[in-house]
Amino acid sequence: MTSYSQTGPGQQLQIVVVGHVDHGKSTLIGRLLYDTDSLPDGKYEEVKAVSEKRGMPMEWSFVLDAFQAERDQAITIDTTQIWFRTPARPYVIIDAPGHREFLKNMISGAALAEAALLVVDAEEGVREQSRRHAYLLHLLGLRQVAVVVNKMDRVGYAAERFHEVKQEIAAYLDSIGLSPTAIVPISARHGDNLARPSYKMSWYDGPTVLTALDGFHPIAAPSDLPLRIPVQDVYKFDDRRIIAGRVESGQISVDDQIVFSPSNRIATVKSLEAWGAPQPPIRARAGQPVGITLDEQVFVERGDIISHVSSAPVLSNVFRATLFWLGHAPLAVGSRYRLKLATDEAWVTVEAIEHTIDTQTLADEAADYVDRNGVAEVILRATDMLSLDAYRANPATGRCVLIDGYETVAGGTVSLEGYPDQRRQKGPKSENLTAVEHLLTADGRGRRNGHRGAVVWFTGLSGAGKSTLAMQVEQRLFALGMQVYVLDGDNVRRGLNRDLGFAPEDRVENIRRVGEAAALFADAGVIVITAFISPYRGDRDKAREAAAEDGFHEVYIKADLETCEQRDPKGLYRKARAGEIKEFTGISAPYEPPETAELVVDTMTHDVEASVDLIVDYIRDRLVIRNRPTAVATGR
């Protein structure tokens, strides 16, 4: 079965045929090839003979279902591709299996397509895999979908039944943001409305399947998006050092200044290399392979992403992914997988399963694990910094797969909503800094005060009780004669941080400054209590780094979202729910609870007084310098 593939160079379009098992996908394709006269000599006779051998009438699906097992069970196991052309253009048709068990094969086929035909049985109507396939098309980023309502012969070519099924599928597609380009009533077995209109359904005046196909548009590589080139390799086959990759989006030219992420190294493109080209290229655009040489030898490795300096990808070691899970074992919180994102690889841990998505009802459901073929929103945290984009912003660098051992277990799209870009100047901007030796020591200050200075860092949701507890703890410690001060939103945002808002980047900078200021207070011998939500674990870790060793105490003021929302002391949750406050932690921005806090204070089980006692006891235990029996004159 071969070269009825009359595809000369031209605007070829790849379409996938999806739908529930037995709704007639392979039959549709087989018949379409026959009706467009695309079958090679002898194929019709061969398939007819093979069908008869198995005691069946002409089985069109055997044109595609090549494996013995597929023919014996009359079921498509794996995806296949076949070429044909209409007067308008050549096509590659991708057949995808409809059986739930072979979902991974359906995805392998559908991910290659530019458009899809969704087949629904007129008799059975919309079934489980009809919806699941449609949902996966949407997740895979496919936006051009036409529906065929097949087996109209089984329902007597009745217009009423067609309209029922049409309404059912259109409603589902609409709920996931897909609007079909056409919904065509057909009988694949008899060729009704495939290549030509059927007189048996004269009540239908829409397009045939072929017309619907010709109405799809080819998808061009996104040259208008910012430049992204994931580095595939660095070659030194001869005296050139060539960085190899493919332009996934945007354009690159000789003399462009480019930045490598996540290393943040910058260099200028000296040349674009191509073998056998009459002249070396000066520009490359989305879809093209490239070889780049640089003006200077900066360290580059596979996995880096090349961009222009002003439009670099986001750096983050944590992100939200909408995953389809293909693993045999369920996905569980705390599991570790190998992430592949463009050409980069990293270890990631599943930090949380936010919820699973029922592809039938589209309901969100809380879950502790995700089963095979399930869809879920999860938070993934990597051990290393990743360079990536939100899928909406740039698909090629905004999607990933997960590997467990030797098995590809998931694919997913990236969302960065609520997560800040962690690309920042490492190290100080000014280079002329010399540490000045202080003449006073922390020990000296501690002896004078009777306690060491330290940062006591409260973290928790809004309404968990941070400010209330901070103020009372301050009062109690002061009464005990200790040097103590509270940094909170009120005194910090009014002055030091008045240039900052609440966008993720500003929140990061806010916490960075609080961390640095707190470290200075502590160094001055003060016990400084900070009362900020400080939702990101990475930011709190940086504050810990800013403080002296052993001088940082993370206190998790713990209360769940439901409790905090009920308390809602400032009415903020109500506003956030109403959409009046954007990026509100817990509602529309993430909160990452500490993993190894020095102290956890559960304010759902402890009242204010008990909580204050816990914290004051903790501070006295750790920070008070016990009066040693001074000058015990051993000789006296």
Add this chain to the structure above:
Amino acid sequence: MTTHLDALEARSVYILREAFARLEPLGMLWSIGKDSNALLWLARKAFFGHVPFPLIQLDTEMELPEVYAFRDRLVADWDLTLKVELCPPEEAMDQTLPPATRSAARKTEGLRALLARDGYRGIIAGIRRDEQSTRAKERVFSPRRLDGSWDFRDQPPEFWDQYKTEVPDGTHVRIHPLLHWTEIDIWHYTKREGIPVVPLYFARNGKRYRSLGEKNITFPIDSDAATIDEIIRELEVTRTPERAGRAMDHEAEDSFERLRTSGYM
């Protein structure tokens, strides 16, 4: 403006670079036919004039003399590293296979011996989906079991250009950079790029080879196409499958599936 051929080429180059970056040792099967010559050309494009892995010919000593002559000339002209793997005799094959299929199985066994001896993790092969219906179901990166066989019932998912490169020790991956090309694409590309081909593809005395295989199991077709342009014109109207002249494909309904499942290209 990117053409259809540019898009096909870009995809193949990407696949070759992924294979080279992730699988070592790597080798490329070279049958010296039109497809594997196009593949070799694409490798030189991918690696900027170099071929950074050995070419492997599974030799049954049954190729046509023109094929051997062409091979030796190209190895010298392009400075290629060629390893010739002599395949075991037909008597050593599974005797339940039909005769031509049995003959073709010699290459499977030759490859098996090579893998066992040299421990390749990646083998690049120039098969295409449009050649044959079981090849149409292949993955670009297709993992093989310990004995080199193909588990077509449980192929790994493959999407978003993320390929299977993690495999257990002792097994290997077949890489198929031409999977998305068609026969006529290969000829258009051969013409555009000026890639040399064995002269047997061009008609002499009303006959030409459309698909090259061993002389005992491959037959020329009736044709007057003596240039690439004439071949393309012929393919535009033909209704005969490319591999009609390959006896092993047609001996039984499942003969080629049996060959491929056990590890044939």
